[in-house]
Amino acid sequence: MIRFLLSVCSVFALAMPSHAAVDIKEVTSESGLTAWLVEDHSIPFVALEIRFRGGASLDAPGKRGAINLMTGLLEEGAGDMDARAFARSTEALATSLGFDVSDDSLSVSARFLTENRAESIALLKAALLEPLFEEEAIERVREQVLSNIRSEAKDPNDIAGRAFDEIVFGDHPYATSLNGTEESVAALTRDDLLAAHRAVLARDRIYIGAVGDITPEELASVMDELLSALPETGAPMPPMAEVTIPGGVTVVPFQTPQAVALFGQKGITLEDPDYFTAILLNQVLGGGSFESRLMEEVREKRGLTYGVYSYLVPKDLAATYLGSVSSANDRIAEAIEVIRAEWAKAASEGVTKAELDDAKTYMTGAYPLRFDGNGPIAQIMVGMQMSGLPIDYIPTRNERVEAVSLEDVKRVAADLLDPEGLHFVVVGQPVGLETTPGN
Incomplete structure (x- = not known):
């Protein structure tokens, strides 16, 4: 059976x-x-x-x-x-x-x-x-x-x-x-x-x-x-979280040959009309592919890590924009410096047309792959409902991606990316890094 x-x-x-x-x-x-x-x-x-x-x-x-x-x-x-x-x-x-x-x-x-x-x-x-x-x-x-x-x-x-x-x-x-x-x-x-x-x-x-x-x-x-026999109401929902992320570094001492860093700043909610634009921006900046800027600058050019990634985290009660990287204890400081520099560059300059076109190709091409069976489709539909998306969202989603312009990305990059507010939590024995006062 x-x-x-x-x-x-x-x-x-x-x-x-x-x-x-x-x-x-x-x-x-x-x-x-x-x-x-x-x-x-x-x-x-x-x-x-x-x-x-x-x-x-x-x-x-x-x-x-x-x-x-x-x-x-x-x-x-x-x-x-x-x-x-x-x-x-x-x-x-x-x-x-x-x-x-x-x-x-x-x-x-x-x-x-x-x-x-x-x-x-x-x-x-x-x-x-x-x-x-x-x-x-x-x-x-x-x-x-x-x-x-x-x-x-x-x-x-x-x-x-x-x-x-x-x-x-x-x-x-x-x-x-x-x-x-x-x-x-x-x-x-x-x-x-x-x-x-x-x-x-x-x-x-x-x-x-x-x-x-x-x-x-x-x-x-x-x-x-x-x-139908479940209780009509449950516990009250918690309030929205007040996201407070001071710029700087927090070092957590830990015996390991390779330091791990989690970094982040305030994010963007699913309901924000610029959410698709932010997703495309992130795909260019650190979305996980070997063509992302962070991967190119931190791994390919300098050999500081095997992988570096960034991702939007729009939870129900708070939105953050996070990333992660690991590197040798004596090189993690340089990796952080490069990440912050790329964050600042994207904030001031946006992305190129070629980068945006590549990000759109990836996003629109990868979307159908999510619908690979009845279980994943049921999960997608529930996620749509919880996010307040319309019932006709699926056939129109890629059109929304394609509608994002280069000017949109530049505007959102300037508004969203906060290199000075980027905070790094580093676990390990990093050389040349100390906890920023106040953290």
Whole structure:
């Protein structure tokens, strides 16, 4: 049965139409839930994606890590099934259920055959509404989380990320790891997990996408069966984060032959009309390809690193513009100097027409590759809903990219890029670098 499911997934990925042909319908259930659906009956298979806004940012004060631990327990037994029985049931049905959490959302991914839809939805309903949270399972998953926390405490990249978030976000939930600390996770009780469950899984923050062999009427029925019994409201959303990034350097001493640096400044929100322009600007500056300016100047010309990247991070409650680089301890200072210089150059001069054309070719050419199966399409649709994008966004997206002019990029570069406000957190034993006073 499982081999059959994998075969179905592969065929479905190949059979799925290109992004330009994706026909999204809005479906509303009797109880008022809304979903976006791409209906395709060529394969007897459905991908269902559900997302709850808020995620780990809804942790109660003093209970950091509760929502992450709770999410890890959603498939560890539900209803009248313990963890082993639940796993056997999903395997027998060739059903895939996945749960994940980020700072901004809790995601539920279900993949099932049409013939097993009712049984698969019943399993998922039990996981969402009747998780057991048995002590044995709690302790097992707790130890997994604690192991991750201990591992991250020894990873220079994770250390840099934590230090940077503390500087930027202050007392906002974004300032701390959603995993929590060893102390906070060790202290969590079953009651804390039940409270975390109520805080996140509520009807007032649901976004739904479905792709495959299901009609609008069938999907409406599934939504009500699965989700109508959830609490109407959950915990209040946190406030917007006040992004405070002072320019300068923070050094975190750490025994390692190669220093790691995370750098960043204030970013740009998804809702900003210049967001596409900023994406194109970043593709030229440090978007990850070997043709980016940072890669050319820091790696190719000077051999200071194997890789240097920059990326926009538009979270729900804050927007930052980040980057990362690693280099030998005696060369990281030079790498930082080059990065800041390239930041300043782009801010004052913008980009060339050839660079912009290449960035547009990459962005428009890479976009269809995201639509490589029913699961990814369902995820994209949910992301569109959460970002407030229109239902006809997919066929018009590349037109928006092509409409960006050279003058637009120059204007946004001047407004967005802040070389003096760029802050570097360096983890290692960097030569010639010290923490800037005040940081």
